[in-house]
Amino acid sequence: MFKDFSSQGIDNDEVEELLKASSIYENFFVPERAQWDSLKNLTLNIGPEMDKAFKAIEDEPRNSELIGVLTTANYNDKEKVSDKKLSQLLILFDSVNLANENLENNDVLGDAYQYLIKTFADDGGAKGGEFYTPYEVRKLLVRLVKPVEEDRIYDPTVGSGGFLIESIKYIEEQGGNPHNVSLFGQEINLSTWAICKMNMLFHNARGADIRKGDTIRNPMHREGGVLKTFDKVLANPPFSLKNWGQEEAKADAYNRFPYGVPPKSYGDLGFVCHMIASLNDKGKMGTVIPHGVLFRGGAEGKIRKGFIKDDLIEAVIGLPANVFYGTGIPAALLIINKSKPQERKGKVLFIDASQGFVKDGNKNKLRDEDVEKIIQTFDEFQDVDKYAEVADIEPIKENDYNLNISRYVDTTEEEEPVDIPAVIKEIQELKASFKETEKKLNGYLKELGFEEI
Template sequence: MNEKVSQDSINKALWSVCDTFRGTISADTYRDFILTMLFLKYISDVWQDHYDSYQKEHGDEPELINELMKNERFVLPPDASFYALYERRFEAGNGERIDQALHAIEEANGTKLKDSGKSVFQDISFNTDKLGEEKQKNTILRQVLEDFAKPELNLKPSRVGSLDVIGNGYEYLIKNFASNGGQKAGEFYTPPEVSDLLAELLDPQPGDTICDPACGSASLLMKCGRKVRENHGGKNYALYGQEAIGSTWSFAKMNMFLHGEDNHKIEWGDTIRNPKLLDKNANLMLFDIVTANPPFSLDKWGHEDAAHDHFGRFSRGVPPKTKGDYAFILHMIETLKPKSGRMGVVVPHGVLFRGSTEGKIREKLIEENLLDAVIGLPEKLFFGTGIPAAILIFKKEKVDDNVLFIDASREFKSGKNQNQLSVENIAKIVKTYRDGDNAEKYAYLASLQEIRDNDYNLNIPRYVDTFEEEEEIDLMAVRAERVKLEEELDALEVEMAGYLKELGYE
């Protein structure tokens, strides 16, 4: 079965695996099991595909093939392969064997699957009582192994091609859990086209250091890296990230591992309360590009310690206790390199116009000439919220003090539950941003003085006039049409009266 596989068929197969867990444990927990098994199956298929290629080329020479396999990008111990586990699926102890296999893979690959000593699989154990007593647990895990052995989940590179299996699978499952009522999952889901748009706008260059301080599964980071490879060739860049949730951090590390992104550092921890990306002097690291889709208006973000922040990130003001949007923005600003630093962040629209402390912070950022563009996005792009969002672009060194406003809120592909940005929508936004000028009913280049005159309110309709004049109504034509309709109605009444008379109704 070597025909190309589509992401859609992989997604459907993953969703069907969920049936094995439903009714036993919560969606958030079995999502982690499914994605970890997806990782194990994928690296096993990659390993097997390469082994089969060598065998076809050199014949049945196990010693020679094993020597050649030492050149692989990762190591897969024989007993840790998915297929070794599958062969023993009817034996007792499936949970323990899977955990041992994951530990063996981690140990065999050294730092590629670790950061600061933390184990990628530390928060994921298949040998858990959450799956029930031993007999039930063993049956569920046998079924999971059989689910992943189905032809639809044959993930050999010859079938998968360049698909981002873990990243896309993660996004698909998160999206579906969010749309099926697990709204919290939506906080960490960035639609792929929004990641594409951010990567295009920030235009990563060879040699850039790129950071996402709320990196989720690291899909946005990897898209920025891919832009360098596509536009310039080579992998001359470095990726950095931090993620607060342990299991999500694990998937970011798995994603990097699968894509050969060895020049990376992904830390686990709360970016606002405990930033981990520090230089040798224990100061915040600085980057060429900083980009993120932080949780919208996060409550309990760390307000209690912000006034005494060791890194001085809140010198422009402390954001409100129940809305952490500007906490992430200020952190990101402080991690930009002084000359080359540029930043793209997704925010809810309230960030553009809310007053009080947020208004004062916004005023200082604008007066420091850091804000470069405000881009309004369509509603229903993000799961977990139907509200429209915006992208703010900041730059450390601008050529002028203008700010470009783009209203892209009305151009999208309409879906059943979620809207999407098309390739054409993205291209138009990027071109407009790079042109940096007015576009009728779409973009407006505002001067600093205009923004001051608006009391530093960045609400897009204040700058981009999208008003469409209604077509003039010809009242005489409307009257003539009404008269004609009345005449037709009178004629019908006469005709109806005739029919009633014939039937004996007076």
Template structure:
């Protein structure tokens, strides 16, 4: 992430963080960043309509003058053009730029900002309810209207310094990751959300795209989509990234809205978004066509609670496996849901805690059934402390249908990371090594092993990675003869230094008292070697 984006997010967060938890103020920040992006995009579109696209653009004041002149001359034409090109229209007086100009003179009223949110939400289904989590009347912003006005104005002015078009990357995702990274104690845990670091997203996206790079249209599904960044990563590995359709479900309404913002920010057309705010496990979705996908990617909440009601034993997602995931550990329920929605030709990648690899009882039964049908293609162990909100080590499990073999590739990448402050980071080289090892599918000393089905069966279907990849490093043998020689030399050096010290003491023997002291010290030093 650029330091400019970090600096302005920090400045904005600093205004709010004494007033509310990070889980709350990130909603204000990300919502305002999104509104600013749509507003600035409209200004740029108006400029391009008159001057064409260019590598450099004038400042927003010049862009605003072009848009405002157009609006005064023919408002209907401007609205029609913007809705055709962008899918929405924001009137000049409700643009973020206009709010900022008023904010500079402290003339902005929160009712004007709320009106801007309401008007944009009325533009269509893709914007409906997007700003529901921004409560401009909250007492946490201030005890009265004036104080709330000042707080929001300061935030707005700080955010307006961000040049969203110069940021190379996932703006909402990067902002979200930064905020959680800075304030994880409040943001990730209290909101019940899990953000997948970009490095992990890249591993899953690249692996699940292998062999499908030319597929168009391409359908990707994330049943626990969070901010949507895990789905969006697939585009960098496909030949036709503009022909991807995104299917996703998210239980948390705030995070669901965040995902919608994220996809819009990435230029995803409304017709290529199939998103739902709902409980993935409680009610299967999607059930209409398409309900199976080329790629399924997941980073579900770890060891979450779910009902595990008897009715699910006849649910087509779970009935083949004989048992249901435990009530207190829904990990396998999420996995089986995703696997059910995978095409026969597709690939699935899911991040889970290591317990799913070796826990017994119902989980052991499910794991055995998956292994017997050859569904588990690879198990990749990741380093600890790479996720925000939890320091536990995790594993990426790759699944496929109709494999010709039932072997499993194990990769132990747990020791490959770069430590940065309080977080461990996977570098480009670490990611490349994991993906190349997956593609090569052969043993690599202390890093990878292809285990046959018989070998796994002998281990009672336990997939704990250390059973298959031995990363133990033996310590070099101790040379006792050399150690003894070194000790003898140390003793000689000590004796020589003591003799030198005694000689120095003798030179200061000038009084009867000092002679007694010297005699005592000499006896003491001499006795040390008796």
């Protein structure tokens, strides 16, 4: 099974034992105390032994990409997970051979991990929105922005990494090399950061540069003291974050807020401004925003004015209500392009896709046909009756830079003309019928000795 080293004066048995002891799987080094044979038969103190095993894996110099990832979880927390439950898990996983040759395809483990993340989001309610964006929204936004091979792709509020994973899948679907792309992300929550790192590894996205920290207060992706810039930016930032870092933004060292600083109570445009500053000269981005961003005045109105004057906005797309975890309000997608095609310059496409969904439990869900309709409409960039409108910049300026979709897309149904003579005739017939009924009723009352009505 092992290469024959005898011709080089090396004992093959010693090589085999060394390989068994080191257990190098792919490019990770698994020390002996962390190998499956050392853990699978544990019955006592399972939690502490697992914690030590994961710490040993992280401590190996060859596993630098795993530092801080595996030890985020505490398996010795008996209130969350008992030894009995851990023992059951060991027995369960020992019955499954997860060697590469036994897997149906290379995506099995990644797909399983994504399934678990979604399950946690479903169970987490409002908390689920902090780390998970529904698959249909990820698919839609990636196909609107259209990443390609050799792109640098960035998510400043990366969560569990769904946009980055969907990007490399899309590139592969288009015939590109998914490994010939650079992935970057930043996440403020430590546990979510660890989930994202594992998600990258399970999807064979080795080398993804996922940093820990507050993106507004301390952007981690920098080059020579300035922000690193990217070809594509995709994100689902927290909606209307209150304590988002306004004070720090006022003294920002990276020139991220040339259009103005958003209000203290609404951090939405703070993230949008950061994303725009993180785009290179030909960069394109897509992000999820609450509808208030489109029409609120004050500082937000001033920022929108700057976006529109610089002709950055390519499309505004309204989505159905109750699609996202953590909120039932309808949201929109904002597509920004620093290098619009000539035929799209000075124009903004508005799409009202709020009615395209299916009920899915207690949530609403975009169907495949809903996603495809939005993508087709965006790609064709033309008016669609009661669904989409290509607006010139001038009427937007006249509307005081208000981007509320309903101002541009008329979804009202035309009322059918009323046949007045027919309505009069129907009323007359009803009156005659009523008089006849009244006459009969009075006859019955008279026979019974009651007064007529």
